[in-house]
Amino acid sequence: MNSKHDKKTDQTKSNLLTRGDFLARAGGAMLATAAATASCLGGQSTITMRHKWKGRNDSNVKRWDVITIGNLSRNRYWGESDARGVRAAICTCTLITGKDFRVLVDPSLADGADMARELDRRTGIKPRDITAIFVTHQHGDHLAGIAHFPDSKWLAAPAVAEIINKSGTLPCLVEGAADRLLDSIDMIPTPGHTDTHHSLHFDCDGLSIVVAGDSVATRDFFRERRGYYNAVDFELSARTMDKLAAMADIVVPGHDNHFLVDCVA
Numbered sequence: 001m002n003s004k005h006d007k008k009t010d011q012t013k014s015n016l017l018t019r020g021d022f023l024a025r026a027g028g029a030m031l032a033t034a035a036a037t038a039s040c041l042g043g044q045s046t047i048t049m050r051h052k053w054k055g056r057n058d059s060n061v062k063r064w065d066v067i068t069i070g071n072l073s074r075n076r077y078w079g080e081s082d083a084r085g086v087r088a089a090i091c092t093c094t095l096i097t098g099k100d101f102r103v104l105v106d107p108s109l110a111d112g113a114d115m116a117r118e119l120d121r122r123t124g125i126k127p128r129d130i131t132a133i134f135v136t137h138q139h140g141d142h143l144a145g146i147a148h149f150p151d152s153k154w155l156a157a158p159a160v161a162e163i164i165n166k167s168g169t170l171p172c173l174v175e176g177a178a179d180r181l182l183d184s185i186d187m188i189p190t191p192g193h194t195d196t197h198h199s200l201h202f203d204c205d206g207l208s209i210v211v212a213g214d215s216v217a218t219r220d221f222f223r224e225r226r227g228y229y230n231a232v233d234f235e236l237s238a239r240t241m242d243k244l245a246a247m248a249d250i251v252v253p254g255h256d257n258h259f260l261v262d263c264v265a
């Protein structure tokens with residue numbers, strides 16, 4: 001009686017793919033495209049589909065999470081002039097978690113309730129659970145929320161700590177950090193944005209990750225190897241970004257979401 005309808009239903013059913021079917025078909029199509037590309041490039045039939053990542057698997061860092069995704073006050077890649085800010089900036093704030101530590105890089109939010117809410121929203125932990133705060137450089141937007149972590153160690157590269165402590169703007173002193181934090185995270189000099197700027201490098205899940213602070217403003221600035229408008233040395237900024245491109249799989253920039261280096265470099 002309903003043969004027309006039933007036929008249509010059957011056709012619809014046969015068009016439905018399970019996730020496994022879909023992946024098998026998509027993979028087959030990708031391989032076919034790759035093989036065609038190889039034959040265009042001279043007939044090489046052996047294609048390595050696996051990407052070579054730069055990180056180690058045996059890291060003490062178990063996971064990392066972006067807490068706030070930053071933005072710039074002015075962004076030339078959005079058609080905005082460097083001459084004046086058009087919005088409030090916040091920096092990208094990142095949590096690095098190991099078996100027995102949690103390091104929060106560049107606490108970004110000046111309001112204590114906002115900072116605690118974002119930390120909870122992204123990770124479910126409380127400010128008192130943070131082992132150490134690390135600040136990449138002395139600009140105010142990168143330490144806006146530090147006072148809301150009175151139970152944590154406050155760390156920065158020794159030269160950065162000296163500048164911050166001399167300014168007298170914080171209720172407690174920032175300690176000069178060693179080159180390796182908690183036997184798990186390397187502090188690396190990344191000058192150009194400021195003379196004394198330092199970033200953090202670690203491996204996690206076989207990936208090499210750099211939490212760059214403002215040595216990389218955003219993905220677009222990295223692609224162009226351009227320092228932000230207030231960089232102290234643009235040439236040095238570009239060389240620092242070249243160094244990061246060579247060592248990192250993923251960069252977490254100072255005012256943008258994280259990105260895969262090989263998709264941008």
Ligand SMILES: [Zn+2]
Pocket residue numbers: 137139193214
């Ligand atoms: Zn800065």
